[in-house]
Every structure is written in structure tokens, then in C-alpha cells.
Amino acid sequence: MTRYYLVIEYDGTDYVGWQRQDNGPSIQEELEKAVHAFCGETAVVQGAGRTDAGVHALGQAAHVDIERDTNANTVREALNAHLRPNPISVLQATAVSDQFHARFSAEARSYLYRIINRRAPTTTLRYLTWHVGVDLDARAMHVAAQRLIGKHDFSTFRASTCQAKSPIRTLTSLDVYRDGEVIDIRVSAPSFLHHQVRNFVGTLKLVGEGKWTADNISEALAACDRTKGGQTAPPEGLCLTKVDYPPNSL
Template identity: 45%
Template sequence: MPRYAMKIEYNGAPFAGWQRQDGLPTVQGAIENALAKLEPRAHTIAAAGRTDSGVHALAQVAHCDMERDWVPERLMGALNFHLKPQPVAILDLRPVADDWHARFSAHERRYVFRLLSRRAPATHDAGLVWQVGHELDLGLMQAGAAHLIGRHDFTTFRASQCQADSPIKTLDALRIEEMPTNGGREYRFYLRARSFLHNQVRSFVGTLERVGAGAMPPENVKTALEARDRAACGPVCPPQGLYLAGVGYADDPFAGGDPR
């Protein structure tokens, strides 16, 4: 069966996460339903990561197996047609080898978190950022973030229901940028690792926001990390500011540019 890799963008607000769930709207379910319009049967697709309810994607990657050979541009166009009006779009679609796997072939995941510091309510970015009404200190958050980079036991920053075999992960990068916005400041957190624990990014950002607000010193991030205790974590921030921004592969099927 021909296999195709898909690069997918979505707004996670109306979905109960990526993973298919009976009776609930999910991104996986939406795409599988669109595939069934093209080849009427049960479809099961696999993704590089399973985003939670309310989390968005700029470049999620998944693969599907079809019964017949499709011209990639036509398959992508047909899927986008059948996905309307849901906020899901196939940005790119490429044929891949039978043993290529969206999850197991990936060697890197990249996330972006958007945090808006502004007293006036967000309008254009409502549902797309986490908003706080107080000022934040970029330098303090960067100092706190430095303690998280590298290979650590991240028990403090994983959800209690996390199903990963081990809490030990390597965080390759955690960079924070500040930019002016209309009436406030936006802080963007860029994170990169081979894989992440459940709620790890939101736990990081929630803790670092407390540092930026002056509620805890940067060195307390190191103390919390070394405690290996979920109770030492700061508040887990809401999902709407989180985006799966990209997935890395040694043999990237999308490296050839736009198929059009």
C-alpha cells in the first residue's frame, strides 16, 4: 500500500486533542474521516506527536497508507477539500518508503509557546496565546530556563498520567524571545528535543512565568528540577499558547520544497 507523509497545520481549539476518541472531535479523526471520503474504508494514521486538547500545530507530521497510487498534489487538495470547514490543513504531502514512520523515524520535535503580557484582552490572538495581565522580566526567565537545558530527570515537569517509560530526557534548546505587541509584550518560548514528556512544555512555561513575574527566583527552577517531585513544579499553564512547530527527520520527506 503506498504510504504518504503529511505536514499538517491546525487550530486545536475545537478539538479534544490529536488522538482519535469515540464521540469527541479530534484532529486524527477529522483526517481519517476525510481519507474515508476518498477511499471508503477504515483508516488509521500515525503522527509524530499527540497534542493535547486546545494545543495547535504549525507543522505536525503524520503518515497514511492508501490502496492506490495518488498524485501527491491531488491527494493533498482532495483532503483539504473534505476537511473544510474544520481548522485543519494539509500543507504538504509526499510519498515515502513503506518503512518510513512519522513517529518512529523522527529524531527531533520543536515546540513554540506564545505568552502575551497585556492588560487589555486579546482580540485577534484570543485562543492563540496564554495571556497574563502583569509585566514579566525576560532576563529572569532566561536565567531560570538555563537550568533546564541538557539531560535531566524531569519528574517534576511531567504530568502524573504521563505514560513515558522514563522521566529522563534531553532538552536540546529552550530559547525565549521578547517582542513588542499592540499594548503589551509577547514572549515566545522555543523548545527542541528528541521527545517530550506529557505536559513538559506547559510545566516549563508555567514555572518560568512565575520567575518572570518575580514570584520565585531563577535558581528555584534548579531546586525544583532536582527535587524530582511534581509538587515542586509551578502551575501548569493553559494549552492555547502551545504549538507543535516542527518535526525533524534524518531523511526529511519534505526537504525538496513545495510539491506544487
Template identity: 45%
Template sequence: MPRYALKVEYNGAPFAGWQRQAEQPSVQGAIESALAKLEPGEHTIAAAGRTDAGVHARGQVCHCDLAKDWSPFRLSEALNHHLKPLPVAIVDAAEVAEDWHARFSALERRYLFRLVSRRAPLTLEAGQVWQVKNALALEPMQAAAQHLIGLHDFTTFRSTICQAASPVKTLDGLEIACVETDWGTEFQFRLRARSFLHNQVRSFVGTLERVGSGAWEPEDVKQALDARDRAACGPVCPPQGLYLMGVGYPDDPFDT
């Protein structure tokens, strides 16, 4: 059976998350239903990561096995036809080796979190960013972020329901930029790691926002990290500003 890698973009607002769930809409369920319209029967796809309810993606990657040979272009076009009107799109497809795996072959996940500082309610960007009304200072957040980069025990910044075998992870990058836009001052948090713990990114951003607002000092983040105690974490920010931007592989299947 030929195996195909799919690059997926979606708006997470109407979904209970990536993972298929009984009686709740999911991105996985939507794609598997579309596959069943191409080749009748049950389909199970595997993804590079399971995003939570409300989290978006620009570059989620999954793979599927099909009975017939499809050209990648025809496969993506057919799936996009059957995915309408859901906010899910197959932006690229590629045939891969039968032992290639969207999750286990991945070397890196890249996330973006968008935070907008603005007093007035958001309209066009509503549901796409986390809005805070207070002003934020960029440099203290950047200084605090340096304490999180590298190999650490991230118990403080993992959900209590996280199923990862160990809280020890390596954060390869955490860059914060400030962009003045027509809809407010946007802070963009870009994170890179081989893998992340459940709620790790949202725990980071919620804690760093406290630094930007002046409620915490940058050194307080190091103390929270060293505490290895979930109670030491700052607030966990909402999901709507989080995007899975891309997944890195030894050989990019979409680099044709």
C-alpha cells in the same frame, strides 16, 4: 500499499486533542474521515506526537497508507477539500518508503509557546496565546531556562498521568525572546528535543512565568528540577499558547 507523509496545520481550539476519541472531535478523526471519502473503508494514521486539547500545530506530521497511487499534490488538495470547514489543513504531502514512520523515524520535535503580557482582554489573539496581566522580566527567565537544558530527570515537570517509560529526557534547546507587538508584549518560548513528556512544555512555561513575574528566583527552578517531585513544579499554563512547529527527520520527506 503506498505510504504518504502529511504535514498538518490546525487550530486546536475545537478539538479534544490529536488522538481519536469516542464521541469527541479530534484532529486524527477528522483526517481519517477525510481519507475515507477518498478511499472508502477504515483508515488509521500515525502522528509524530499527540497534542492535547486546545494545542495548535504548524508542522504536525503523520503518515497514512492508501490503496492507490496518488500524486502528493492531488492527495493534499483532495484532503483539504474534504476537511472543510474544520480548521485543519494539509500543507504538504510526500510519498515515503513503506517502513518510514511519522513517530519512530523522527529525531526531533520543535515547539513554540506564545505568552502575551497585556492588561486589556485579547480579542483577535484570543485562543492563540496565553495572556497574563502582569509585566514579565526576560533575563531572569532566560537564566532560569539554562537550568533545564540538557539531560535530566524531569519528574518535576511531567504530568502524573504521563505514560512515558522514564522521566529522563534531553532538552536540546529552550530559547526565550521578547517581541513588542501591536497586541502587547509577546514572549516566545522555543523548545527542541527528541521527545517530550506529557505536559512538560506547559510545566516549563508556567514555572518560568513565575520567575519572570518575580515570584521565583532563577535558582528556584534548579531546586524544583533537582527535587524530582511533581509538587515542586510551578503552575501548569493553559494549552492555547502551545504550537507543534515542526518535526525533524534524518531526511526531510517534504524537502523536494
């Protein structure tokens, strides 16, 4: 048996999310089907974390154990062949120690949330961005976002369905930058609560619109109450860009 570390890109639009579920096709299920088609083995593809329905990934990480005597290059090529025509692509496969665990070895997760901020509706990027028609002050959003950095009880930004035992997380970075009509919100942390990034974005939008100040963000955080935060931004703007591991684990 060899454990393979996988880096995976996908378009989440037509899936129920990363995790296998009864109500529709998931990224995990399509990968497990591809593993079975390749080597006849029924193996769990363990992801670094779940993504919701409609959320994308440019750098999801996972691991899978394969009995067949093969190699990393063949695994990557075979999975991609069997994944067609799903918009799921294995960018990298690497043989790793069986001590490596995609979820528990991960040191950090990074996401990009992309807003198209203009009056006219979006077209080519409609499934990859959130269209916001009112002018947003990205600089004010960035300044206010810094109030969220560090170790906090993030209950205000946690989905009611979140299964994590603790609402305490440590936010490493949260940066908001505008380039023309595109506003990119980049966020990193060791781990996240369910909907945490989308709830950050929906709340920071209030700052961008001028309805909230940075102090309102601090107050919302301190309230530890989901009803004191802003809306949950829609899934299509969100993309898991990277999962980091300790250098010696890969």
C-alpha cells in the same frame, strides 16, 4: 500501497486533541474521515506525537498508507477538500518509503508557546495565546530556562497522567524572547513528556514575576516531584511548530 508523509496545520480550539477519543472530535479522526471520503479506505493517520485539547499545530507530522493508485499532490488536495470546514489543513504530502514512521523516525519536536504580556485582555489572539496581566521579565526567564537544558529526570514537569516509561528526556533548547507585548518561548527536544512544555512555561512564569530565581528552577528540577514545579500553563498558547526527520528518511 503507498505511504504518504503529511505536514499538517490545525487550530486545536474546538478539538479534544490530536488523538481519537470517545468524548469529542479529534484532529486524527477528522483526517481519517477525510482519507475515507477520498478513497474509501479505513486507514490510521499516525501522528508524530499527540497534542492536547486546545493546542495548535503549524507543523504536525503524520503518515498514512493508501492503497489507491494516486499521487502526493492529489492526496493533499483531496484531503483538504474533504477536511472543510474543519480548521485542519494538509500543507504537504510526500510519498515515502514504508520504512518511514511519523512517530518512530522523528528526531526532534519543536514547540512555540506564546504569551501576550499586557494589562488589557486579548481579543483577536485569545485562542492562540496565554494572556498574562502581570509584568514578566523575559530576560530572567530565558536565563533561568538554561538550567533545564540537557539530559535530566523531568518528573517535576511531567503530568501525573503521563504514560511514558521513563521520565528521562534530553532538552535541546529553550529560549524566551520578548518582542513588545509578545513573549515567545521556543523549545526543542527529541521528545517530550506529557505537559512538559506547559509545565516549563507555568514554572518559568514564576521567574518572570520575580517570585523565583534561576536557582529555584534548578532545585525544582532536582526534586523530581511534580508538586515542586509551577502551574500547567493553559493549552491555547501552545503550538507544535515542527517535527524533524533524518534527511535520508524523507
